[in-house]
Amino acid sequence: MFAKKAFTLIELLVVIAIIAILAAILFPVFAQAKVAAKKTADLSNNKQLGTATAIYLSDSDDLYPMATGQNQSGGWGYNFNKYVPADWSASPGNPDRPYYSSSFFMNTIQPYVKNSDIKLGVGATTTDYQAAEAVAAGKKKEATSYAYNGYLQSWNATAVAAPAMLPMLSGSNGNIGAKGWGFANPVMSCDTPNAACVYLPGTPIPNSAFETCGTGNGATGGMYLTNGGGSYWTFGKGQNWAYADGHAKFKTAVATTTNTAHISGTDPWVANDTAGHSTSYFWDGCHAFLFRPTYDFSLTNL
Numbered sequence: 680m681f682a683k684k685a686f687t688l689i690e691l692l693v694v695i696a697i698i699a700i701l702a703a704i705l706f707p708v709f710a711q712a713k714v715a716a717k718k719t720a721d722l723s724n725n726k727q728l729g730t731a732t733a734i735y736l737s738d739s740d741d742l743y744p745m746a747t748g749q750n751q752s753g754g755w756g757y758n759f760n761k762y763v764p765a766d767w768s769a770s771p772g773n774p775d776r777p778y779y780s781s782s783f784f785m786n787t788i789q790p791y792v793k794n795s796d797i798k799l800g801v802g803a804t805t806t807d808y809q810a811a812e813a814v815a816a817g818k819k820k821e822a823t824s825y826a827y828n829g830y831l832q833s834w835n836a837t838a839v840a841a842p843a844m845l846p847m848l849s850g851s852n853g854n855i856g857a858k859g860w861g862f863a864n865p866v867m868s869c870d871t872p873n874a875a876c877v878y879l880p881g882t883p884i885p886n887s888a889f890e891t892c893g894t895g896n897g898a899t900g901g902m903y904l905t906n907g908g909g910s911y912w913t914f915g916k917g918q919n920w921a922y923a924d925g926h927a928k929f930k931t932a933v934a935t936t937t938n939t940a941h942i943s944g945t946d947p948w949v950a951n952d953t954a955g956h957s958t959s960y961f962w963d964g965c966h967a968f969l970f971r972p973t974y975d976f977s978l979t980n981l
Contacts, residue, residue, distance in 0.1 A: 732744065751775075785821075910955035932948065
């Protein structure tokens with residue numbers, strides 16, 4: 680009878696070393712594949728929201744959903760975060776917020792989406808903003824992260840200058856979502872109660888993307904920084920956007936402090952740091968570039 684030969688210590692160490700090398704090679708590949716899968720799922724979310732909006736348009740005389748509603752006195756809550764859904768709070772910290780929220784994009788397209796989960800970016804971190812606010816019986820907070828272009832509020836779809844280039848949903852809230860809250864970004868300033876709150880183009884400056892601001896509701900507007908300090912780099916060094924014509928695609932966000940990507944209509948921010956954060960955005964004193972429904976994307980004189 681012959682005894683079975685066992686592995687020597689050297690042989691075992693060689694096998695372990697080979698496994699470690701293979702693992703070092705494969706783990707990054709697996710990580711990249713995981714990110715790619717999330718990116719694809721997130722792109723699908725954007726596409727579904729874009730399709731739902733297109734259906735909404737057919738039922739609303741081609742007018743885009745609103746970014747804010749009015750309170751009982753006719754005031755516009757353009758600078759308020761919105762409840763999603765509008766009635767989840769048992770005791771609103773501000774009694775006007777449910778009114779402002781009832782017409783908010785994420786709530787009005789719900790009948791066309793019928794899935795609250797796709798309102799949150801895939802892989803986004805969630806925060807429980809205003810966690811102490813009690814939830815009404817039978818209600819549930821819905822987490823959202825995608826930012827609706829507030830300049831599209833009640834704007835006629837046929838009047839969009841470049842539907843395939845104008846962002847409708849972006850990652851301008853960053854890669855952090857909020858439970859029970861939604862955000863429009865950018866927003867229009869609408870300080871006059873009981874007057875329409877619709878984007879008001881300025882007077883064009885010849886051969887320039889700049890305009891001279893008008894006056895009244897919708898004549899000016901700006902952008903907020905990311906929610907909770909989140910990064911603009913949702914996947915790799917970019918994020919998925921849904922556009923005014925309903926399609927969706929990935930957009931890069933540059934990582935330099937000398938950002939000129941806005942000239943080709945690719946990035947609304949002045950610059951991102953090496954972690955994908957920005958502290959400023961491109962605007963002409965009236966509105967944020969790239970989000971204006973009448974914006975001429977062929978102009979490069981910014």
